[in-house]
Amino acid sequence: MTQNKILLVDDEPAFRELASRWLANQDYHVKTAGSLEEARKIIATFDADLVLLDLSMPPHFDPQVTLGSMADFDGRPVIIITGHADRDLALKAVALGAWDFIAKPIDPEMLAVVVRRAIAKTTLERELNQLKQSTKPPEGAAAYIGHSTSSQKVRALVERIAPTDVRVLVTGPSGTGKEVISKTLHDLSHRAAKPFVSVHCGAIPADLLESELFGYVKGAFTGAEKDKAGLLSLADGGTLFLDEIGEMPLAMQVKLLRVLQEGTFFPVGGREQKHIDIRVISATNADLLEKVRAGSFREDLYYRIKGVNIETQSLAERLEDVPVLLQAFLSRLQNQQVKNLQLSAEAVQWFRDQSWPGNVRELKNALESVASICPQGQITLDDIQLLYPNVQRTNQTQNRYPDTEETLDEQVKALEIRLIHHALEKSQGNRTQAAKQLGISRQGLIKKIERYGL
Structure with a gap:
């Protein structure tokens, strides 16, 4: 187990020796400094969890100067030590941010209690920050968020195929994160430094889609007063994302097929053939094979874009x-507009009890709506009822959380513990296999096991 670190700052060598030896016997890693200048040098390389600071330090021996030096310890808890049991100085030290105040001669038992409480505060804050870091929108394949088996499979497949140039077809209901997956495939590929160009095939009118994709030359049609590069040219070297490709008109499907086969195209009205190097990722919420059978989607194009199929599941x-x-x-909201916002257990259960036909997109919009009327503190079922009047406290919710006021952080922690236990049982204690099941690194799993004391 990692030792907690303490920096002891005092100008009396005998006291430093005695106190550091006693703290070391309490299993703390202690470093000492005889002056404020020495303390500043040590803290630059010693990641202390706590600072014990004598109030009267050389060269000034001025308590005001010492109190002002607390800012040099980068927010670490500071316990002020003094030979003068001065209540006013104690109050001033606390008002300026000291964790606590203890007077010489020091009672070892009292010091033990104060140090233990301060260390516990530091440890708790660090663990909460780590939990928030582990559940905030992450980078890489983990950007597709979730602990479910299907989410883990999607992340594993994304990580495997992202470095290749294989074409990908992402299928699934609207709002399930198809564009997130596509962007992640690009970000993890060798094309990441090049453009990611997204085209919604159903949002652009059919008569404009060709010129938007291929661009045009001056005079190609009325209003074409100068050459314009199309989205294909903009994506050169990078990734072209064709969202809702099932809505692409048949005439454009033929022209897109030629691009995929030959890597070339002609701008509208142009005679100079353009060469491009792009990776194509497509997405749809439609059954393309059914469209093929119905004659509204070309079979040869379907097999050109399919490559690897990644299928997303509905949130339900x-x-x-x-x-x-x-x-x-x-x-994300706390980074943008609100602070210290949490969800009560009942609120979380309400979100879990909904069917969410709009999937992750609808869940996100609902949370943002509720957060807008509760800019800080805890979101409760009462807050949700203001926007969703039909909300009721079901017996299921009451029985599941009879007397708890757990925050979302606490529930996420409990969920992580259950999932880790399950993965370890399934892998018969093999941490490498358990980490793969959870979609995290082996070292990441070990850190969580240590953090939660499993």
């Missing part, structure tokens, strides 16, 4: 992801 099929998604969205 992975409700265990809801608490983690909520925490991630709260983290």
